[in-house]
Amino acid sequence: MIDILSYGFFFLTMALTYGIVCLGLNVQWGQTGLFNVGIAGFVAVGAYVSSLLTTPESASHLGGFGLPIAVGWVGAALATALVTFLIGALTIRLRADYLAIATFGAAVSIQLCVLNFQPVTGGPFGVGFIPRPFAALAGRPFLFGAANLALIAAVVAVLYLALERLAQSPWGRALKAIREDETAAQALGKSAVAFRLQAFALGGAIMGLAGAAQAHFIGFIAPDNYQPTLTFQVWAMLIVGGSGNNRGAILGSVVVWGIWALSAALISAVVPADQQARAASLQIVTIGVALCAILLWRPRGLIGEARVGARHLLRPAAPRKAPTPSGEN
Amino acid sequence: MTPSASLAPAAAGQPAAGADPALSAVGVTMAFGGMRAVDEMSLSLGRGEMVALIGPNGAGKTTMFNLVAGSLRPTSGRILIGSADVTGEGPTRRIRRGVGRTFQIPRPFAEMSVLENVLVGAQSQTGEGIWANFLAPRRVAAEERAAIEKARALLEFVTLSHLELEPARVLSGGQRKLLELARVLMADPDVLLLDEPAAGVNPALLDLLIDRIVALNGAGKTILLIEHNMDMVARLCSRAVVMAAGRLLAEGTPDAVAADPAVIAAYLGDAP
Ligand SMILES: Nc1ncnc2c1ncn2[C@@H]1O[C@H](COP(=O)(O)OP(=O)(O)OP(=O)(O)O)[C@@H](O)[C@H]1O
Ligand SMILES: [Mg+2]
Numbered sequence: 176m177i178d179i180l181s182y183g184f185f186f187l188t189m190a191l192t193y194g195i196v197c198l199g200l201n202v203q204w205g206q207t208g209l210f211n212v213g214i215a216g217f218v219a220v221g222a223y224v225s226s227l228l229t230t231p232e233s234a235s236h237l238g239g240f241g242l243p244i245a246v247g248w249v250g251a252a253l254a255t256a257l258v259t260f261l262i263g264a265l266t267i268r269l270r271a272d273y274l275a276i277a278t279f280g281a282a283v284s285i286q287l288c289v290l291n292f293q294p295v296t297g298g299p300f301g302v303g304f305i306p307r308p309f310a311a312l313a314g315r316p317f318l319f320g321a322a323n324l325a326l327i328a329a330v331v332a333v334l335y336l337a338l339e340r341l342a343q344s345p346w347g348r349a350l351k352a353i354r355e356d357e358t359a360a361q362a363l364g365k366s367a368v369a370f371r372l373q374a375f376a377l378g379g380a381i382m383g384l385a386g387a388a389q390a391h392f393i394g395f396i397a398p399d400n401y402q403p404t405l406t407f408q409v410w411a412m413l414i415v416g417g418s419g420n421n422r423g424a425i426l427g428s429v430v431v432w433g434i435w436a437l438s439a440a441l442i443s444a445v446v447p448a449d450q451q452a453r454a455a456s457l458q459i460v461t462i463g464v465a466l467c468a469i470l471l472w473r474p475r476g477l478i479g480e481a482r483v484g485a486r487h488l489l490r491p492a493a494p495r496k497a498p499t500p501s502g503e504n
Numbered sequence: 505m506t507p508s509a510s511l512a513p514a515a516a517g518q519p520a521a522g523a524d525p526a527l528s529a530v531g532v533t534m535a536f537g538g539m540r541a542v543d544e545m546s547l548s549l550g551r552g553e554m555v556a557l558i559g560p561n562g563a564g565k566t567t568m569f570n571l572v573a574g575s576l577r578p579t580s581g582r583i584l585i586g587s588a589d590v591t592g593e594g595p596t597r598r599i600r601r602g603v604g605r606t607f608q609i610p611r612p613f614a615e616m617s618v619l620e621n622v623l624v625g626a627q628s629q630t631g632e633g634i635w636a637n638f639l640a641p642r643r644v645a646a647e648e649r650a651a652i653e654k655a656r657a658l659l660e661f662v663t664l665s666h667l668e669l670e671p672a673r674v675l676s677g678g679q680r681k682l683l684e685l686a687r688v689l690m691a692d693p694d695v696l697l698l699d700e701p702a703a704g705v706n707p708a709l710l711d712l713l714i715d716r717i718v719a720l721n722g723a724g725k726t727i728l729l730i731e732h733n734m735d736m737v738a739r740l741c742s743r744a745v746v747m748a749a750g751r752l753l754a755e756g757t758p759d760a761v762a763a764d765p766a767v768i769a770a771y772l773g774d775a776p
Contacts, residue, residue, distance in 0.1 A: 337638065345632045351620075362599065377634065
């Protein structure tokens with residue numbers, strides 16, 4: 176029983192770290208319409224920055240600097256925001272399809288850099304001994320798992336509240352207007368480039384934070400963790416959950432991570448040991464099939480974007496009969 | 505004065521605006537490939553003036569608006585707001601300088617509510633900065649309340665109050681034109697560029713709309729108005745500028761230009 180619960184904690188913690196990445200993507204895509212296909216690269220930057228900042232001194236990579244975990248996480252978010260901002264400054268004026276190619280290229284370059292700058296990143300051997308939150312509890316797996324889950328859940332909750340506030344703020348409104356009609360928004364003084372760049376960097380910062388959280392939860396990172404598969408998973412999570420909706424982003428990450436974990440378990444149970452490495456690609460197929468199924472069943476995801484937000488501030492001026500047009504969706 | 509004597513032919517217009525124009529275009533040309541949609545056009549609006557820009561379909565009026573509002577960069581010529589040369593500035597900068605425009609074909613933010621559409625017009629909101637929403641939430645909320653109040657008043661002004669929570673996509677063509685007007689007024693521009701504000705607005709509302717435009721002008725706003733309805737032009741404007749085939753054709757009181765044989769010929773020549 177304790178075992179199952181412990182696994183549940185582990186599973187949910189992992190899923191929620193993906194939930195953080197997914198919240199970042201929702202700022203970029205769901206709210207702003209920026210087609211980022213380089214998620215894995217931004218997550219990697221966060222993971223490495225935090226790891227190098229917090230690990231004990233080591234000969235196999237730069238640092239480590241032995242700083243507190245919190246410093247690592249903040250550093251990860253800031254560094255990733257900076258990297259995202261720079262990439263965005265070069266590419267955000269591009270058409271959506273070029274932005275996709277540019278971010279994909281950036282992610283591949285980041286992964287190659289991480290793999291090859293061995294003196295800084297540890298190269299293919301990665302970075303180990305990343306301090307884990309609540310390490311003092313490590314002897315008691317149940318408590319340790321619960322504490323970690325609570326921490327990540329708290330991070331998700333805080334981010335969720337902050338992003339909801341932003342979505343309903345004048346900032347969020349300007350982003351939405353730009354997404355709906357850029358020409359009209361510009362004529363009303365909303366600089367499309369400036370707002371897009373802000374959203375891109377903010378989303379990047381959140382992805383970097385997620386990378387850091389994941390790295391510290393697992394305790395070890397290597398370049399292989401940051402393949403395009405990660406980007407694909409996060410996109411699947413957002414689409415399944417409902418693009419444009421922060422709760423959808425979180426729900427989608429739990430559901431898709433669940434499918435991922437289940438299919439892994441199934442493969443290891445059914446496929447003979449010598450074929451398992453190959454069969455692992457079936458996991459991606461499973462996600463793809465699940466994606467199609469959900470899109471057919473609910474095209475806007477499990478919880479889609481609220482079309483016209485019932486903003487708390489926007490109650491009707493005076494009581495009136497609501498003239499709901501019958502053709503409305 | 506800048507030493508640009510070569511612009512003399514185009515500038516040889518009418519007595520026009522006083523010495524201190526709110527807005528001027530000096531010899532602007534906009535070429536699309538080989539076609540000159542606007543050709544050496546000059547135009548000047550005195551502060552507080554209300555001027556009509558008229559001309560047959562395809563004369564280049566909307567293109568002229570796009571040049572003045574900054575959504576198009578002229579092939580040649582200059583645009584000035586007050587005495588500042590803004591030729592190289594985009595639309596965002598120009599509305600901050602107080603020049604707002606509406607679109608001939610309305611461009612509502614379809615999935616946003618009517619009220620939100622108007623709120624987008626609000627300028628220099630503290631809450632447009634990411635951090636301010638967390639560091640100064642009270643100020644943001646106070647500004648937002650004030651903006652909502654103003655937006656509601658504007659919706660009242662254009663008779664769309666009862667639709668404020670509906671998504672803008674449900675609005676009819678005429679209602680969209682009214683929303684365009686409310687949205688740009690939210691930005692409090694000194695100079696208003698109105699591209700056929702009355703097109704598609706029902707006749708019962710037309711009188712109201714004319715009253716509203718007169719009131720805006722009375723409150724000190726400089727207005728440039730594209731309008732095909734000469735009756736409305738005569739009621740609103742003391743001066744009309746006529747364009748044909750991208751060029752300045754005539755300028756004067758609405759009655760005078762309406763009687764001008766060259767103007768009549770241009771309209772008939774372009775009639776289907
Ligand atoms: N982006 C563009 N590319 C090519 N040609 C254009 C473009 N925009 C406008 N034109 C052309 O410029 C000419 C003037 O168009 P414009 O929209 O300014 O006319 P208008 O005077 O506003 O006419 P209307 O009264 O019908 O609105 C038209 O012949 C049009 O086809
Ligand atoms: Mg036009």
